[in-house]
Amino acid sequence: MQKVNNQAGTPRLQDEGVFCAVYQELSPAVLSYLRSRDVEDPEAMTQEVFLALYPQLDGVRGGIKGAKSLVFSIAHARYVDEHRRRLKGPRTTDYDPEADRRCTASAEDQLLEAESTENVKTLLGALKQDQQEVLALRIVADLSLEATADIMGRSPGAIKQLQRRALARRRQLRPSLREDAS
Amino acid sequence: MTSENWTPHRPEDEEQVDGFLAESGFPDDAGLRELLLGLRSLRSADVPVPSADVAALLGQAPQGGAVPSNGWSRKHAKKKGIAVTTLAVAASLGVAGGAAANDEFRRQAEEAISTLVRPFAPAAPATPAPASTMPVPSTAAPATPPASGLSDSGPSPAVESRSSGTLPTEASTTVPAAPGPDAAVVPSRSAKMTTAAVPPVPAPGRVPGPGQPAGSSQAHPQPETRVPAGAGPGAPADGLAQRPEQSVPPSHPPAAGASAQDGLPAQGELPAQDGLPAQGGPPATGKPGQ
Numbered sequence: 001m002q003k004v005n006n007q008a009g010t011p012r013l014q015d016e017g018v019f020c021a022v023y024q025e026l027s028p029a030v031l032s033y034l035r036s037r038d039v040e041d042p043e044a045m046t047q048e049v050f051l052a053l054y055p056q057l058d059g060v061r062g063g064i065k066g067a068k069s070l071v072f073s074i075a076h077a078r079y080v081d082e083h084r085r086r087l088k089g090p091r092t093t094d095y096d097p098e099a100d101r102r103c104t105a106s107a108e109d110q111l112l113e114a115e116s117t118e119n120v121k122t123l124l125g126a127l128k129q130d131q132q133e134v135l136a137l138r139i140v141a142d143l144s145l146e147a148t149a150d151i152m153g154r155s156p157g158a159i160k161q162l163q164r165r166a167l168a169r170r171r172q173l174r175p176s177l178r179e180d181a182s
Numbered sequence: 183m184t185s186e187n188w189t190p191h192r193p194e195d196e197e198q199v200d201g202f203l204a205e206s207g208f209p210d211d212a213g214l215r216e217l218l219l220g221l222r223s224l225r226s227a228d229v230p231v232p233s234a235d236v237a238a239l240l241g242q243a244p245q246g247g248a249v250p251s252n253g254w255s256r257k258h259a260k261k262k263g264i265a266v267t268t269l270a271v272a273a274s275l276g277v278a279g280g281a282a283a284n285d286e287f288r289r290q291a292e293e294a295i296s297t298l299v300r301p302f303a304p305a306a307p308a309t310p311a312p313a314s315t316m317p318v319p320s321t322a323a324p325a326t327p328p329a330s331g332l333s334d335s336g337p338s339p340a341v342e343s344r345s346s347g348t349l350p351t352e353a354s355t356t357v358p359a360a361p362g363p364d365a366a367v368v369p370s371r372s373a374k375m376t377t378a379a380v381p382p383v384p385a386p387g388r389v390p391g392p393g394q395p396a397g398s399s400q401a402h403p404q405p406e407t408r409v410p411a412g413a414g415p416g417a418p419a420d421g422l423a424q425r426p427e428q429s430v431p432p433s434h435p436p437a438a439g440a441s442a443q444d445g446l447p448a449q450g451e452l453p454a455q456d457g458l459p460a461q462g463g464p465p466a467t468g469k470p471g472q
Contacts (some may be wrong), residue, residue, distance in 0.1 A: 016239070016240070016241045019239055019240065020240050020241065023229070023232065023236070023240060024229055027229050027230050027232075028225070028226045028227050028228055028229055028230070029225065031226060031230050032224055032225045032226045035224065035226075036221070036224055043230055043231075044233070046230055047230075047232065047233040047235070047236050050232075050236050050239075051233075051235055051236060051239070054239050124221075135218075135221065138202055139198070139199070139202065139218055139221045139222050140221060140222070140224055140225055142198060142225070145205070160205065160206070163202070163205065163206040164206045164207050164208075167203070167206050167207075167208050167211075167214055168208075170214060170217060171208070171211065171213065171214055
């Protein structure tokens with residue numbers, strides 16, 4: 001988990017109003033990130049992330065940037081935990097019709113969402129886990145090189161190298177993917 | 183990707199992807215660019231519906247609705263509630279600082295005051311005081327604080343003046359003879375706006391003429407100006423004209439010379455209707471100070 005360093009002179013994120021603002025600002029990105037990582041229940045995990053964030057807000061420095069780093073640190077950790085669980089055992093989930101929000105989505109929305117998921121799988125599926133993670137954090141979560149390095153526990157140089165390899169790998173796979181699509 | 187499948191990307195997305203590609207050593211790779219833009223397009227702008235626990239932290243009642251865009255929390259709701267209450271009270275006293283800056287509000291205030299004051303003028307008919315409808319609580323006084331500041335600065339006539347308390351100074355003004363509902367209304371106001379608050383209809387200069395621009399003399403009734411007896415309201419644009427003309431006794435000088443200084447409407451202008459300061463009287467045709 002990323003450690004948030006105190007920064008002198010920066011406002012502290014404390015009260016309910018700040019949490020609201022952070023939620024409004026970052027929850028869409030967190031949800032998008034978790035969807036791109038193909039977690040079992042991205043909506044529920046998003047809520048877990050913010051529940052875990054709340055008690056730590058008081059110690060966040062750096063305003064919204066600091067909060068963003070912390071939020072995605074938590075989200076990344078949750079994703080890793082789930083990934084490890086899935087590796088150990090089969091994915092299971094109970095279907096709860098009342099919790100299924102798809103009933104309100106139009107058929108078009110559902111189709112678009114499915115296509116998006118497929119696009120993500122197409123884009124990232126052929127890459128290694130850490131390469132996928134880098135692309136998800138940099139592109140979907142829109143994190144900086146330094147923030148991504150902090151979250152993944154690597155140096156910025158190592159992250160840059162990982163990016164390069166991920167894109168090179170994707171470029172190599174492009175012709176084969178086109179054949180599959182056609 | 184065929185042309186018919188092409189979808190426009192947001193400039194910020196393109197900028198972000200281009201920067202990423204340059205950073206990674208692939209600045210000119212169109213294929214990778216499209217792939218990354220596709221990945222980028224997965225970003226959603228919709229705020230997910232918070233769970234019950236998160237909603238509680240957000241200060242909202244757990245419900246299926248989306249998170250309010252402004253993220254109201256209980257604390258914000260309380261503050262808002264207090265602010266609304268204060269504003270309502272202040273408005274009824276004509277001391278709402280925020281409203282004071284509003285010309286429209288001032289005009290309404292002036293109307294209300296004139297409506298209220300007119301009945302107190304000599305031979306004024308027992309007109310049901312619009313002010314009587316104003317539910318200004320006596321505790322409205324606390325709402326004046328902002329007004330006090332306004333009264334010093336302000337352009338806002340009636341409202342500010344009221345807020346400053348000059349208007350309703352009991353000591354400074356006397357309620358004209360006309361009693362009745364109007365008078366009853368007066369006491370309902372804060373101490374500042376009690377009976378004393380109904381000074382004779384201010385002279386045109388005093389009475390913040392409805393429709394008079396803020397900061398004009400209208401808001402600052404001048405002692406020397408008078409509402410000409412029988413001089414009907416100078417037909418304030420916003421309706422004073424409709425009120426029966428009444429001769430206004432020479433008004434006491436604005437209870438506070440203050441009124442002139444800080445734009446207090448002629449004394450005695452009490453909020454008439456639904457919280458709006460009563461019109462002090464005929465709109466000053468020649469507003470002093472204007």
